[in-house]
Amino acid sequence: MLLRRPTLDGIAAGEITCAFRRWERPRVRPGTRLRTAVGVLAVTAVDEVEPDALTTDDAAAAGQTLDDLRTMLARGSGPVWRVALHLDGPDPRIALRSADVRPEERTELDARLARFDRDHPWTAETLALIADNPGVRAPDLAARVGRETAPFKRDVRKLKELGLTESLEVGYRLSARGQSYLRG
Structure with missing residues (x-):
């Protein structure tokens, strides 16, 4: 709605x-x-x-x-x-995205991302793409990796559910949690 x-x-x-x-x-x-x-x-x-x-x-x-x-x-x-x-x-994702990834959460996040990647690996590429291009429109990001916009946006929403990304007025950026996850 x-x-x-x-x-x-x-x-x-x-x-x-x-x-x-x-x-x-x-x-x-x-x-x-x-x-x-x-x-x-x-x-x-x-x-x-x-x-x-x-x-x-x-x-x-x-x-x-x-x-x-x-x-x-x-x-x-x-x-x-x-x-x-x-x-x-x-929105519970707001608090989630501002928190660092704790060691016990990393294993769970790794498993979730591996499930997302099962049929077509995309999570690492998408997180890196957003990290390198904050505020860039979704169609432009999708085109850079040869993907259609709608499926790309659906996948970014999956990352947002995990608190790894956040939407901007235009485009996306990694959340503090997403940055923490990439730092390892």
Whole structure:
């Protein structure tokens, strides 16, 4: 579920408590946790609603005017879903990426990266590429190693999950943890 930065900021401030979407069927369910730029969001409810029954209070809870909400919903087809959500805490990857790799973690990280490399070795090359080229666009990095952009970005997200890389406004860089890992 994609949310724009102003919406994320409103959720973090407690001013926005829901989002509305047109989906054939819900794409999230209560209990879903979404990692975002402002932290982890928790989905607490997903309810089908009638678009004509939406009120100004509903729109305000989504950080919109009623006219803007109806205009947005008019662009799609299918049922309208109200997704109730709130900020549930910081992104755990933030703390992870700022920590050095402890010796007992190195073995586990080595094993995870080896599993990633099983069919096609890419982790060492990608970590080195990002270390040498911070802030370079993903398509440019992917082209340097002869890869398609989408699979390259998926792989970088795997490294990000381990706290080894972090996204910049443009491109990536190694986190402190990633630098620690490469230093060995």
